[in-house]
Amino acid sequence: MDSETRLETRSSAPPAERKKEGFRETTRFLLLLFVFALVLRSFIVAPFSIPSGSMLPTMMIGDYLFVAKWPYGYSRFSLPFGLGSFDGRILADAPERGDIAVFRYPGGGDDDYVKRVIGLPGDTVQMKDGALWLNGTEVPRVRVADWLMPITPNSPCRTVDPEAARVVEDEDGNRFCAYERYRETLPGGESYYILDQIDGIADDTPLHVVPEGHYFMMGDNRDDSLDSRFSLAAEGVGYLPHDYLIGEAMIVFFSTDGAAEWLKPWTWISAARWDRIGETF
Template sequence: MAQATDKQQSGLWENIKVIVQALLLALVIRTVFFQPFTIPSGSMMPTLLVGDYIFVNKFAYGYSKYSLPLSPDLFSGRIFASEPKRGDVVVFRFPPNPDIDYIKRLIGLPGDRVQVRDSIVYINGNPVPRQGDGAFRADDQYDTGADVPVFKETLDTGVAFDTLDQFPNSRGDNTQEFVVPAGHYFMMGDNRDNSADSRFDVGFVPAENLVGRASLIFFSLGNDTSFKEIWKWPANLRYDRLFKAVE
């Protein structure tokens, strides 16, 4: 009987070690390499939709205190830093309240002059080419009841992406010229009329606040379906978005 008990205890201990090792590995992966995020708002439509679940590459830009769980104040600035590129879709900490994660597209690099005039983005005095690219209609709370015009923009880096312009004369369609300070970035949402970004309260984003580059949509649920509502998955899963690269 004692021998059987010893074997049971040994087996239990082995299981505990496997579980602990798996949790540590998951923590390392989440902290160092990739972190999952959920898209909570429509500010990046049509690129990212409410209900998209994405992986963010944390290695892409190096690490700051915001790369670590609970954001411990262990060091300042970034280590193993790499410069983000214009056009990247970036997760960052909201400068006025770093406890909040935001996701936007990087439009302006340090030293750039950024302005929006009549819905056209100008970078260093040059207009970003923009052409009509059909229409978009959301399948969730952001459904306006009508199609929204889509415009494809192409940056000087060659990165092309779709944007929405529902109201051509909205507050964000004509702005002052913003000069991006050293060590900061200018972010904009692809849903230009419905995005709190660097044109407004977000302001310039310090390099330290960057969390990582959005890289992959690994899961997506439409119609405001909660992840917990498994019985609704078959009808509301966006199959065409599964394992889709974020561009």
């Protein structure tokens, strides 16, 4: 049978049968698309949004980033919709000191957090007068220029001590919140910026010894982060179990200053922080 005959035979099928076949094809396509998205999100990359300022200045409220799922292996928290029911990790690998990791909050619930890996199993971690000490040695930090955060609807000039807020303006009248900034360098060479707002309760801590199979996590906004310096009872992270790791922060794929309105699509463009898109960690 030649191609013209096959085409004629197919087109002569009853309309109801053609409609049924089209429905089956659409259903098959949508099912394959769902499976592809599920595999992609479970094992390769997943989106994550930044809802708080605990990782300023590295991450800003309104950042949307992709999280790589493969670097640390897979646990029950790697699978979406609560599909995982197994213990331990598959293809497990350990994070490196300095990684920015997304993890399931170990105090219960479905909240995902993002912090920096500071202490590895067996490390000792302590804060003294606002300085980080690892394994008995002070981690070098250098005072650099203040970080000027643009004041926007989702990023007000929020400080731990409201009286310490410093608002500055540039020559065009744009308003910024000024934060005291340092560059901290971990053993191994990982270097990044941190904020130090006040002399707070987390600037001096007991000596922490990180248990086997756990990690010590900290936010870069040191005075505004409930992290491993605080116990679960104090609504902190405590020592993070390895199984609770989800993935490693990879790249910002979108960022918004919070000024967009859903019913005004043109504001989606004006509210975008274009200079942050493509930012890697």
